[in-house]
Amino acid sequence: MGLQCLCGTTLQTLKLAVIPSSSSSSSSSSRFVFGPLAKVYFPFHRRTASAQRPPFPLLLRAFSAPAVQATPTTTTTKTPDEKVLKPQWKAAIDFKWIRDNKDAVAANIRNRNSNANLELVLELYEKMSNLQKEVERLRGERNLVANKMKGKLEPSERQKLIEEGKNLKEGLLALEEDLLKLTDDLQQEAQCIPNMTHPDVPIGGEDCSTIRKTYGSPREFIFPVKDHLQLGKQLDLFDLDAASEVSGSKFYYLKNEAVMLEMGLINWTLSEVMRRGFIPLTTPEIVRSSVVEKCGFQPRGTNTQVYSIEGTDQCLIGTAEIPVGGIHMDSILSESLLPLKYVAFSHCFRTEAGAAGTATKGLYRVHQFSKVEMFILCRPDESDSYLEELIRIEEDLFSSLGLHYKTLDMASEDLGAPAYRKYDIEAWMPGLERFGEISSASNCRDYQSRRLGIRYRPSEPSSATPKKGKSSLAPPQFVHTLNATACAIPRMIVCLLENYQQEDGSIIIPEPLRPFVGGLELIAPKSR
Amino acid sequence: MKGKLEPSERQKLIEEGKNLKEGLLALEEDLLKLTDDLQQEAQCIPNMTHPDVPIGGEDCSTIRKTYGSPREFIFPVKDHLQLGKQLDLFDLDAASEVSGSKFYYLKNEAVMLEMGLINWTLSEVMRRGFIPLTTPEIVRSSVVEKCGFQPRGTNTQVYSIEGTDQCLIGTAEIPVGGIHMDSILSESLLPLKYVAFSHCFRTEAGAAGTATKGLYRVHQFSKVEMFILCRPDESDSYLEELIRIEEDLFSSLGLHYKTLDMASEDLGAPAYRKYDIEAWMPGLERFGEISSASNCRDYQSRRLGIRYRPSEPSSATPKKGKSSLAPPQFVHTLNATACAIPRMIVCLLENYQQEDGSIIIPEPLRPFVGGLELIAPKSR
Numbered sequence: 067m068g069l070q071c072l073c074g075t076t077l078q079t080l081k082l083a084v085i086p087s088s089s090s091s092s093s094s095s096s097r098f099v100f101g102p103l104a105k106v107y108f109p110f111h112r113r114t115a116s117a118q119r120p121p122f123p124l125l126l127r128a129f130s131a132p133a134v135q136a137t138p139t140t141t142t143t144k145t146p147d148e149k150v151l152k153p154q155w156k157a158a159i160d161f162k163w164i165r166d167n168k169d170a171v172a173a174n175i176r177n178r179n180s181n182a183n184l185e186l187v188l189e190l191y192e193k194m195s196n197l198q199k200e201v202e203r204l205r206g207e208r209n210l211v212a213n214k215m216k217g218k219l220e221p222s223e224r225q226k227l228i229e230e231g232k233n234l235k236e237g238l239l240a241l242e243e244d245l246l247k248l249t250d251d252l253q254q255e256a257q258c259i260p261n262m263t264h265p266d267v268p269i270g271g272e273d274c275s276t277i278r279k280t281y282g283s284p285r286e287f288i289f290p291v292k293d294h295l296q297l298g299k300q301l302d303l304f305d306l307d308a309a310s311e312v313s314g315s316k317f318y319y320l321k322n323e324a325v326m327l328e329m330g331l332i333n334w335t336l337s338e339v340m341r342r343g344f345i346p347l348t349t350p351e352i353v354r355s356s357v358v359e360k361c362g363f364q365p366r367g368t369n370t371q372v373y374s375i376e377g378t379d380q381c382l383i384g385t386a387e388i389p390v391g392g393i394h395m396d397s398i399l400s401e402s403l404l405p406l407k408y409v410a411f412s413h414c415f416r417t418e419a420g421a422a423g424t425a426t427k428g429l430y431r432v433h434q435f436s437k438v439e440m441f442i443l444c445r446p447d448e449s450d451s452y453l454e455e456l457i458r459i460e461e462d463l464f465s466s467l468g469l470h471y472k473t474l475d476m477a478s479e480d481l482g483a484p485a486y487r488k489y490d491i492e493a494w495m496p497g498l499e500r501f502g503e504i505s506s507a508s509n510c511r512d513y514q515s516r517r518l519g520i521r522y523r524p525s526e527p528s529s530a531t532p533k534k535g536k537s538s539l540a541p542p543q544f545v546h547t548l549n550a551t552a553c554a555i556p557r558m559i560v561c562l563l564e565n566y567q568q569e570d571g572s573i574i575i576p577e578p579l580r581p582f583v584g585g586l587e588l589i590a591p592k593s594r
Numbered sequence: 595m596k597g598k599l600e601p602s603e604r605q606k607l608i609e610e611g612k613n614l615k616e617g618l619l620a621l622e623e624d625l626l627k628l629t630d631d632l633q634q635e636a637q638c639i640p641n642m643t644h645p646d647v648p649i650g651g652e653d654c655s656t657i658r659k660t661y662g663s664p665r666e667f668i669f670p671v672k673d674h675l676q677l678g679k680q681l682d683l684f685d686l687d688a689a690s691e692v693s694g695s696k697f698y699y700l701k702n703e704a705v706m707l708e709m710g711l712i713n714w715t716l717s718e719v720m721r722r723g724f725i726p727l728t729t730p731e732i733v734r735s736s737v738v739e740k741c742g743f744q745p746r747g748t749n750t751q752v753y754s755i756e757g758t759d760q761c762l763i764g765t766a767e768i769p770v771g772g773i774h775m776d777s778i779l780s781e782s783l784l785p786l787k788y789v790a791f792s793h794c795f796r797t798e799a800g801a802a803g804t805a806t807k808g809l810y811r812v813h814q815f816s817k818v819e820m821f822i823l824c825r826p827d828e829s830d831s832y833l834e835e836l837i838r839i840e841e842d843l844f845s846s847l848g849l850h851y852k853t854l855d856m857a858s859e860d861l862g863a864p865a866y867r868k869y870d871i872e873a874w875m876p877g878l879e880r881f882g883e884i885s886s887a888s889n890c891r892d893y894q895s896r897r898l899g900i901r902y903r904p905s906e907p908s909s910a911t912p913k914k915g916k917s918s919l920a921p922p923q924f925v926h927t928l929n930a931t932a933c934a935i936p937r938m939i940v941c942l943l944e945n946y947q948q949e950d951g952s953i954i955i956p957e958p959l960r961p962f963v964g965g966l967e968l969i970a971p972k973s974r
Binding site: 305308309311312313314317318319320321322325326328329332333336337345346347348349350351352353354357373374375376377380382389392393394395396411413415433434436584 | 717726754772
């Protein structure tokens with residue numbers, strides 16, 4: 067309730083007060099409104115007023131109203147292609163269900179081109195179950211012996227029992243060791259099994275992905291199109307060369323209006339998603355590697371996307387999905403809290419190992435970027451509809467920025483282990499002459515929650531005549547989790563620069579962003 | 595040996611040449627090693643110190659300026675942790691599970707405060723002519739060293755990335771210092787004034803026992819940093835400019851603070867002079883450092899290799915022939931915190947708390963948090 071109240075009251079104000087008033091004025095009125103008032107409040111944003119450095123003296127007001135988008139578009143390395151270290155934690159995998167549905171599970175593994183070894187899992191499970199029964203049987207016998215020893219006994223009988231007890235104890239110890247090892251082996255194999263797949267998902271490789279929606283059309287240019295690198299260079303918006311010296315390839319500095327664009331995009335996105343009832347968060351960017359694994363990533367596999375911190379069991383996050391997923395780790399939530407909708411802003415770090423040869427130009431593929439991510443925890447019966455809600459939010463955001471894009475229903479081989487269903491949005495990037503992924507929305511159902519240990523307690527069924535005595539609490543269930551990119555900043559900058567370029571090399575800033583960049587309407591070439 | 599020689603003479607020369615060559619090789623090896631040893635030792639020599647800097651330990655630092663006074667409370671004061679808990683502004687427990695101690699999630703209005711502070715600070719400093727930047731947060735460890743930090747010392751503040759020569763930055767000073775590494779800048783570019791927003795990562799090793807409560811000392815935080823590259827004759831005055839900007843920022847937020855002229859033992863190797871600002875934190879019942887401004891003169895630029903070419907002296911009658919270019923000089927560098935977000939949040943929460951547990955948001959920030967004027971307790 068409290069969270070909704072926050073959204074109710076604060077968002078009301080947020081909606082109104084997006085535009086910062088001019089800092090020099092007495093800012094008497096606190097009624098900030100979008101659109102028309104922007105011009106009233108920022109009369110000085112005409113670029114003509116100041117032609118020399120600093121180029122945007124009054125454009126600084128735009129940084130109000132946090133708007134942040136999230137959700138990384140990256141593919142999570144779902145399918146482990148190698149055996150990793152012994153699991154340090156246990157996923158609450160439903161082995162019985164797997165056993166009872168093994169044909170469907172096998173078909174799913176095939177469809178996803180996964181390396182999971184179902185036969186081995188079932189075999190280990192069988193062994194483990196039998197061993198467990200045996201262990202329990204032995205324990206029973208040991209208890210019997212122990213009980214017998216409590217009574218009055220002949221010395222010879224007592225001696226026999228002591229022998230028996232000793233043998234049982236040793237046998238038990240050995241079996242219990244075996245059981246532990248079997249459980250670990252079973253975990254390791256079973257964790258490789260990918261999530262089941264929504265029946266509507268196309269089966270096959272990436273060329274089988276279907277287009278769910280197309281919006282807009284490629285802009286027709288009457289002049290030669292430049293890519294974002296050329297535009298950025300001319301407008302002094304980034305420096306990749308200096309970053310290469312200081313940090314290495316695929317790093318960058320943003321400068322001047324690009325910084326305002328980054329802040330504006332974050333703020334606008336946060337604002338837009340908060341308006342839709344999501345709780346804003348900022349998160350740690352260093353997390354324990356076990357949390358990374360529990361979300362379905364492989365921090366230490368070959369070609370891992372994950373940076374590790376030397377001398378620790380910690381990693382850098384590649385997406386806020388990870389720390390947000392971890393917030394309610396090992397918890398039982400009250401049903402009344404669901405759905406829990408978070409919008410998180412974080413920096414993300416990815417090694418991009420194994421990405422050589424794929425599109426890597428400029429800002430398209432980088433090691434570090436800002437991202438606004440949406441994350442939902444909900445009841446199982448609601449996750450399908452929340453995936454639809456998430457994709458609609460993304461589509462609304464990108465439509466309002468005037469991008470031409472297509473939404474893809476990703477095919478089974480491209481889902482990644484945690485996702486039951488995944489929609490990717492690819493936007494048209496005229497400078498790169500291709501569509502580029504700018505967001506990804508996944509319904510992970512209970513894949514992550516079984517690993518993170520996130521459950522909820524269904525409310526008691528309401529009844530007119532309450533039962534007497536002990537209330538009938540339903541047992542806890544695993545929540546379903548979903549995640550979706552609201553804004554991945556560098557690729558959004560690529561889109562905006564390339565799509566909104568003018569013949570003279572200037573860039574028009576789409577209307578919705580202007581209040582968030584101090585009213586700046588145009589990034590113009592600077593006179594020197 | 596190029597001329598015509600008798601065979602015996604030639605043979606003698608060959609022998610002599612061979613001996614010289616071997617001797618040279620050995621000496622050159624020694625020279626290399628000596629150079630390395632010299633570098634290693636010499637790099638430890640700290641920067642010189644401004645004559646006005648008090649000599650001694652931290653108790654010798656002098657107060658350069660005091661602004662405001664501690665607010666008088668008519669109700670029991672809470673610290674930022676209690677306030678944050680009541681208002682559902684952060685979660686340190688979940689962060690402890692997910693990441694470890696000294697990590698945190700910000701929630702709800704605290705997120706707006708963070709974004710608002712970053713945006714307002716960037717805006718204010720840009721207004722004063724600084725070029726905005728965002729920077730890499732992973733850098734080569736050599737760059738960290740060139741800025742005067744010790745990435746691999748014991749109790750290092752620096753996180754290293756496994757399997758690489760890279761580190762996480764503890765401050766944007768590092769990547770910004772690196773931008774013009776190994777360059778000769780035209781004098782007309784100076785002064786170069788940057789304001790950079792980045793996340794910062796610090797191990798805080800060796801900080802046990804010092805104040806570590808809540809958001810006061812954390813492993814990761816957002817920070818807006820000012821950095822200036824200038825001519826040597828200007829660095830003293832730019833330090834004054836930087837400290838004035840900081841003081842203006844903190845005054846306009848209504849904080850009670852004191853500016854300290856740090857004593858010689860507390861400067862840190864790169865700094866010729868350093869001003870720290872400590873703000874009053876009523877919940878913690880102490881002053882806490884919220885910013886630091888240093889003039890590093892040429893300490894960093896000599897390591898980073900940043901020089902400038904002084905302009906030709908203007909003359910009525912230009913010389914004929916080769917222009918007399920002055921040789922390149924090392925620039926001076928300065929850095930100063932414009933806003934370190936978590937400690938600023940501590941200040942704002944603790945100073946602006948009301949009896950009912952709500953927090954007033956200082957006026958300058960309101961336009962940057964969507965007009966929000968108050969963080970109020972939420973009804974449940």
